[in-house]
Amino acid sequence: MIPLQDLNPRRRPALVTWGLIIVNVCVFLFELSLSGEARQSFFRNWGFTPGLFFDDYFSVLTGQNPWQSYLSLFTHLFIHGGWLHLIGNMWTLWIFGDNVEDRLGPFRFLLFYLTTGILATLTHALIYSDSVVPLVGASGAISAVMGAYFMMYPFARILVLIPVFFIPLFVEIPAFLYLGLWFLMQFYSGLFSLALPGSVGGIAWFAHLGGFLTGALTYKLFCKRPCRFYRDEEGVFGAFFDLDKP
Template structure:
């Protein structure tokens, strides 16, 4: 089941969404280059979100060690950087497909700047949740999954009755379908079971090898839904 578009009319060009998709593709191409030169492991372990590194840096900084606080700031930046890294072809294709379909509509209702802030904030909140859930984890967590889950949560609250134009691939036959938007919440989590397909070689321990990535996405979904509820309430 592949989402193609929706029946919600947009008046403005989703410029930020285009940029986000473009940046993700550019970074992934850079990852492929690094994989060929055997530098990808170092790159991902330096820029990906590793909960143990952040929790450890914060513990050291509590002793009021100034140098340790610099490390904390650097590690916290990984909450943002990790949003633009992906560990497999299936992960980036699935994420960007959902971002293409749902992100443009959310950007239309939020506006360009607010949408960008919302997207980054959702990724950071998701990352913080993953750190709190398993602070000793030493495996990098990467991907825009949490941010896109927040986009999906916002979309569902705003447009619960929207129809998503989709295709169901059956070998060489593609069947066009119209799927209610809320069903894509379930499909979003299910299709990620296949995100290991086309994985990149990221030594020494790979990436996203923990169930907490799903809990982080639930946090992202709730964050997006809560944001839209709060926005409607304050208007």
């Protein structure tokens, strides 16, 4: 399933979401301006490498300053490894980020995005603590946005494309179904990556899982207005926001 758009109106322009997309695109265009060797050096210096973060010995071997490992927790969120990586992440951020920003407010949304993005990366780092492969991309932070959306708008409609024998099928499904299936796919892919190293490599599955769970569990801490839970006639839970309170 390929998400095309959500059918969920917002009240305000998504300024931070657009700003994050623009920054990511600008950084990627800068990457393209570098030579192959310079680009690899850029990834090593500003991508997050768990081995450098947890073991000073690796820092000595590479000559990298220890402070750079901590700074890379932030900088790696704006680096992407290719056009597909960038477009996939930014498209997903636009679909789900605007409504989450609308509820949290611009400043709280930016704080939520950066905080959960770092926590998602640390989830990956704890599992692959000796890895010397730089981690790049906004996937962890965007997964957290998806987790928050899952809790805030479980019944919002998502328009998805389902290819059926090369025939495009456009279907509207509830957000909880799309995001729930997405989470399960990340979960099983993460298990396979542990059981069969290298078979599904190249993707930080546990950063996705950590981000989604962090976003779903902590979004209320960043709410601009009180968040309350409700249960509809069918007994399904969701969340709403008390707009009468500042």
